Amino acid sequence: MRRVLVVGLGEFSPKARETGLEIREMTFEAAERAYLDAGLRPEDVQGIVSSGLDFNEGVSITDSFTPDQVGGRLKFNMLVSGDALEAVYHAFMIVRSGMLDVVLVDGHAKPSEIENYGDVLRCSLDPYCSRPLGFDPYVIAGLEARAFLARTGTDPVAFSKVAAKNINRAALTGGPYGERVSPEDLESDGYLYAPLRRRHVARPSDYAGVVLLAAEDAVPVPEECVELVAVESAGSSSTPHFWLRDWGRARWVGAALKRIESRHGADPRDVDFVEMTEFFAHQELMIASELGIDPGVHLDGRSGPVVNPSGGCLGNGNSLTASGMRAFIASVKQLRGEAGAVQVRGAESGLVVSTHSEIAEIGTVALLRRSGG
Amino acid sequence: MRRVAIVGAGMTDFRSMLPLTSPEMIRLAVKRCLDDVGGLSIRYVDGVLATSAPDAFDGYHDKGAIAVEAAGAIGKPITRVFVGGGSGVAAGVAGWYHVASGAFDTLLVVAWEKMSHPYPHAQKLFQTIFDPVLEKPLGPNLIWIFALEMMRYMEAHGLKKELIAEVAVKNKRNALDHPHAQLGARITVDDVLNSEVLVWPVNRLDISPTSDGAVALLLASEEVAKKLTDNPVWIEGVATCLDSQFWTMRDLAYPYYVYLAAQMAYRMAKITSPLKEVDVWEPYDPFTYKELHHMDGLLGRPGLAPKLLAEGQMEKDGDCPTTPSGGLLGVGNPIAAAGLMKVAELYFQLSGRAGKRQVPDAEVGVAQAWGDLMQVGTVVVCRR
Numbered sequence: 001m002r003r004v005l006v007v008g009l010g011e012f013s014p015k016a017r018e019t020g021l022e023i024r025e026m027t028f029e030a031a032e033r034a035y036l037d038a039g040l041r042p043e044d045v046q047g048i049v050s051s052g053l054d055f056n057e058g059v060s061i062t063d064s065f066t067p068d069q070v071g072g073r074l075k076f077n078m079l080v081s082g083d084a085l086e087a088v089y090h091a092f093m094i095v096r097s098g099m100l101d102v103v104l105v106d107g108h109a110k111p112s113e114i115e116n117y118g119d120v121l122r123c124s125l126d127p128y129c130s131r132p133l134g135f136d137p138y139v140i141a142g143l144e145a146r147a148f149l150a151r152t153g154t155d156p157v158a159f160s161k162v163a164a165k166n167i168n169r170a171a172l173t174g175g176p177y178g179e180r181v182s183p184e185d186l187e188s189d190g191y192l193y194a195p196l197r198r199r200h201v202a203r204p205s206d207y208a209g210v211v212l213l214a215a216e217d218a219v220p221v222p223e224e225c226v227e228l229v230a231v232e233s234a235g236s237s238s239t240p241h242f243w244l245r246d247w248g249r250a251r252w253v254g255a256a257l258k259r260i261e262s263r264h265g266a267d268p269r270d271v272d273f274v275e276m277t278e279f280f281a282h283q284e285l286m287i288a289s290e291l292g293i294d295p296g297v298h299l300d301g302r303s304g305p306v307v308n309p310s311g312g313c314l315g316n317g318n319s320l321t322a323s324g325m326r327a328f329i330a331s332v333k334q335l336r337g338e339a340g341a342v343q344v345r346g347a348e349s350g351l352v353v354s355t356h357s358e359i360a361e362i363g364t365v366a367l368l369r370r371s372g373g
Numbered sequence: 374m375r376r377v378a379i380v381g382a383g384m385t386d387f388r389s390m391l392p393l394t395s396p397e398m399i400r401l402a403v404k405r406c407l408d409d410v411g412g413l414s415i416r417y418v419d420g421v422l423a424t425s426a427p428d429a430f431d432g433y434h435d436k437g438a439i440a441v442e443a444a445g446a447i448g449k450p451i452t453r454v455f456v457g458g459g460s461g462v463a464a465g466v467a468g469w470y471h472v473a474s475g476a477f478d479t480l481l482v483v484a485w486e487k488m489s490h491p492y493p494h495a496q497k498l499f500q501t502i503f504d505p506v507l508e509k510p511l512g513p514n515l516i517w518i519f520a521l522e523m524m525r526y527m528e529a530h531g532l533k534k535e536l537i538a539e540v541a542v543k544n545k546r547n548a549l550d551h552p553h554a555q556l557g558a559r560i561t562v563d564d565v566l567n568s569e570v571l572v573w574p575v576n577r578l579d580i581s582p583t584s585d586g587a588v589a590l591l592l593a594s595e596e597v598a599k600k601l602t603d604n605p606v607w608i609e610g611v612a613t614c615l616d617s618q619f620w621t622m623r624d625l626a627y628p629y630y631v632y633l634a635a636q637m638a639y640r641m642a643k644i645t646s647p648l649k650e651v652d653v654w655e656p657y658d659p660f661t662y663k664e665l666h667h668m669d670g671l672l673g674r675p676g677l678a679p680k681l682l683a684e685g686q687m688e689k690d691g692d693c694p695t696t697p698s699g700g701l702l703g704v705g706n707p708i709a710a711a712g713l714m715k716v717a718e719l720y721f722q723l724s725g726r727a728g729k730r731q732v733p734d735a736e737v738g739v740a741q742a743w744g745d746l747m748q749v750g751t752v753v754v755c756r757r
Contacts, residue, residue: 001474054427054429054501058501059503060427060428060499060501061427061456061744063455063457064457064745064746065504065618067615067616067618072615074616074629074630075614076614076637077456077615078454078456078463078467078613079454079455079456080452080455081436081453081455082437082452090452090454090470093470093473096474097374097470097474097475099470099473099641120434121434123428123432123433123434124433127432232476233451233452234450235441235448235450235451241442244442244447259450357435
């Protein structure tokens with residue numbers, strides 16, 4: 001199979017609320033930067049894989065609104081209904097299969113324009129058994145956080161340690177929710193979804209990100225580049241029927257890692273850092289636990305991979321289905337040595353873990369490494 | 374690039390107000406698909422690729438989740454693709470690269486649509502597909518914009534409604550032989566012309582119905598396919614192509630995006646002369662004129678399809694057998710499921726199991742779907 005390289009990236013950086021540009025203009029800016037970064041022109045790209053969900057964007061057939069602003073007119077197009085890392089997965093398969101050589105992947109979201117996101121998310125629950133109860137779907141996250149604590153015996157202060165770590169890191173990179181805080185500061189926050197406190201929950205951010213993937217034999221490869229070694233996804237239970245969940249675990253992560261090991265012969269745990277979409281503080285601990293990272297160790301930074309060096313969603317915001325793209329691009333920047341104040345020294349490989357949505361038990365895992373051309 | 378085969382197919386009846394929920398429809402289609410592969414257990418399926426048109430139809434945000442339990446995907450990778458009305462065939466495209474890339478050895482592809490949910494009619498929900506700034510304030514209706522396209526097509530090629538109505542006559546007649554069809558019927562050209570005018574030049578019998586239904590296919594790598602069946606049908610060419618969302622800036626007389634998608638799929642399948650090499654065509658026919666419009670794009674020759682129709686070559690026993698299934702006009706139009714039904718029809722035709730619909734000696738088939746704002750073409754080429 002062909003090697004797949006990340007040859008370009010561009011972002012409209014996350015903001016708590018973007019008031020100047022609308023979502024298509026934000027995506028245009030990200031695409032323009034990705035083309036510049038890759039030294040490619042739109043005509044060099046053969047296909048577009050976008051990600052998005054109708055209700056988030058307030059239109060049906062949301063895919064139809066993507067190609068014009070990313071140079072995708074009259075090209076191959078596929079929309080993946082879910083997180084942008086799933087879209088990366090599709091593009092990876094498209095290039096690996098030999099079908100296309102250069103593919104653009106898009107993730108964009110503007111939650112600041114959604115007036116009733118709680119109602120939207122509630123519509124992802126089973127309409128007969130769950131939805132009529134009328135609860136805020138983030139309650140599921142609270143229940144899950146509680147189950148995690150019960151299952152592992154973790155001190156709930158760990159949630160504040162995770163959140164403080166990520167919020168402080170985002171402060172170093174200008175992330176929209178970055179600030180200098182201590183776990184003790186966060187412990188004084190009120191509960192939103194007990195045991196989750198206010199800043200244990202990622203707040204919305206507007207964002208667009210675009211990456212260009214290419215087969216190594218299709219473009220001039222620089223001496224140093226980033227290879228997308230493997231991408232896999234997995235699910236645990238059924239999202240609408242939340243009572244079937246395996247509470248307090250992100251078991252799907254382990255299943256995806258197994259697929260990376262068995263189908264790609266790679267060791268996804270042997271990495272220098274992990275970027276993940278932790279919409280809630282406990283999710284970082286649940287995912288880290290599935291990766292075999294001791295929560296105490298990773299919080300203290302003594303050894304093992306650095307978790308969420310970019311500040312994750314708690315520091316940079318919840319960009320809905322574009323969250324996985326932000327984590328992916330943050331990882332590529334790490335491997336290029338372009339992560340600035342949060343650069344992981346000597347980073348050679350990284351893992352991106354992205355949940356399909358805040359309350360889903362399905363997600364995607366991507367393994368990246370720095371590679372010679 | 375690995376070869377990818379269709380090794381099984383199953384579907385529900387297509388009906389208005391089918392008395393099944395979306396999960397129940399999916400489960401039934403999946404069961405019939407697995408039964409078609411000798412009662413294969415879902416345990417042997419590596420993953421599920423789902424598709425369904427707008428979330429609004431099911432009133433579900435992120436409605437791919439509906440398929441998780443219904444398709445037996447708990448604990449398996451599952452993903453949903455979506456390109457409007459082109460979704461059904463796009464699922465065949467995406468299914469192909471899931472297996473061809475080596476990521477999956479077996480993949481269940483599931484499409485469903487429950488159009489009877491929206492009250493009083495799905496048409497209201499279609500108003501949410503338009504650009505919210507430039508178009509939606511005008512209160513457009515899907516039939517209006519298709520009437521514009523039909524008018525432009527008729528004008529470009531000097532076509533009469535009498536000829537276009539022949540598509541409805543042919544497809545509804547073909548659907549009489551489809552066991553799951555909603556609107557198989559013997560009708561005449563006069564029946565079409567005398568049916569209610571909805572938006573000139575579109576009459577009621579020019580339009581496919583709103584439907585509920587689900588379809589499932591099992592795809593497999595070559596190695597696995599040979600273990601599962603003696604009669605695989607190979608997916609040899611796939612493509613999609615999307616034009617600008619600003620549809621008012623395009624000449625609606627020719628679906629250039631369908632042409633480009635077809636050319637890409639033909640290159641993969643090493644087809645150089647489609648009219649000669651393809652034995653069975655399943656173009657997307659939500660409206661009568663669309664079958665001709667799409668065939669023009671698939672054949673790469675604007676205005677050719679109406680001539681083939683007038684010569685009777687698009688009949689089952691003609692040189693260009695087109696829509697032997699009965700299509701959306703006859704079998705029904707549960708949007709995403711209708712597209713995958715067309716890929717399933719290729720599987721039935723090319724494996725010689727299409728019953729009374731069988732096109733003799735069919736070896737190569739093309740299925741195509743279309744959607745978004747008259748904007749996307751999705752194409753699959755299959756070979757026996």
